[in-house]
Amino acid sequence: MSVPDPEPLLISRNPLPAAITGDLLAQLTFIVEVDRMKAVLRQSWVVAVDRPENDAEHSWHLALMAIVLAEHAREPVDVARVVELVVLHDLVEVYAGDAPLHDEAARAGQEERELAAAGRLYALLPDEQGARLRAAWDEFEAHVTPEARFARSMDRLQPLLLAWMTGGKGREEGVTAASIRERLAIIADGSPDLWAAAEVLIDESERRGHFGG
C-alpha cells in the first residue's frame, strides 16, 4: 500500500537554516507541506469569483460555519473541537487528492490512498503530536462523537450552499435530486434543523430543473 509517485517535500525547495532544529523543524516542515491544500481543487465552485474551490478555502469555510451554526447541532457540541476537526479533516488530500462523493471511479481505492497519505503526512510531526492530529482525523472519519457528526454536517452542507449560489456549477453529470438527498441525509445526524434547510434547497433546485436525470 503506497502513495503513487511521492513528490519531494515542499521544504526541500528551500531547506530551513541549520539553526532551526528539533520539534520546531519538524513542525515548520509540516506547516509548509500542507500548503498543498491550496492546490487541491474540489468539485464546488467559489461564489465570489468564477473558479473551483480548493481544500484550504473549503476547510476555512467549514470552520466559520461551525462557529456560526453551532446552536443548530442535534446534541450539545464542543464547538472548538468541531472547528479543530474541520481544520484537519481534509489534510490527507494533500497526497490522496479530492475524490468527489458522487464519483464512484474516483472513490475506488480512495480509502487506501488516504491511509497511505496519513502515514506519510503525520510522520513529519513529532510522534506524540502526529498521533494526536491523526486521532482528530480518525475521529472525524468515524462519525461517532457529536463533534464529528456536526463537523460532517458542515462538510455536506457547504457544497450544497455553494451549488445553490452558483446554479449547480461543478456538479457532475448524472447527479439527481434523489442521489443528492441520499448522500446528504447524513446531515441530519449532526443537525435535523440543517437537514431540513438542505431539503428545502434540494427540493427548490429540483423544481427549477437544476438537475439532469
Add this chain to the structure above:
Amino acid sequence: MSVPDPEPLLISRNPLPAAITGDLLAQLTFIVEVDRMKAVLRQSWVVAVDRPENDAEHSWHLALMAIVLAEHAREPVDVARVVELVVLHDLVEVYAGDAPLHDEAARAGQEERELAAAGRLYALLPDEQGARLRAAWDEFEAHVTPEARFARSMDRLQPLLLAWMTGGKGREEGVTAASIRERLAIIADGSPDLWAAAEVLIDESERRGHFGG
C-alpha cells in the same frame, strides 16, 4: 464613515427559498457573504502553486499553525480560542480589502474602512451572535489577551514562511531586512521561540541578498 460603493449581498444573486427564515436565514446569508474571503488577494504567494494567496487560505493556514505550534506560546493559551480568533480575524477584509503591512499608502484610512466593514458585516447576524463574533475581532486587534498575542504571532510568521519558500515573491520594493524585523518583532509577544526562528529566516534571507535596499 462609509464603505465606498457597497455591492449587493452575494445572497441576492439567488435568494434562499422563503421556507428558510429567522436566525438560520441570517446565518446562511452571512456564511454565503464571507465567501468573498476567497477573492481577497494578499501579498504573499502560495508555495504549492504559482499565484497569490487569498484570505480564506491564509486564515485556514493560521488555524493549522496555531494547532501545531501552540506549545511555543510565551504564556499558556487556550488553543481553541486562538483558532477561533484566526478564523475570524480577517473577515472585515471582505469589504475593506487587504492592506499590506509595509504599504503605507494602502494603510491610510484602513482602520476606518475596517470599522465600517465590521458594522455592515456583523449586522447580518442575529444581534447577540454578531456582537460575539465582532468581540473576537476586537480581541484580536487589541492584542491584550495571551490568545490574541499568539494569534498575531501566527499572522506575522506565516507570510515570512511563505516568503522564505518562494524566494520573497510578492514582497514590495523597498522592503529591507531592517523594516521586516521592525514589523515582525511583535511575534515575540506571543512566542519568543518563534521570534528567534523568524530572526534566523530574516538573517539568512538578508545574507542571500533576497532584500533590495
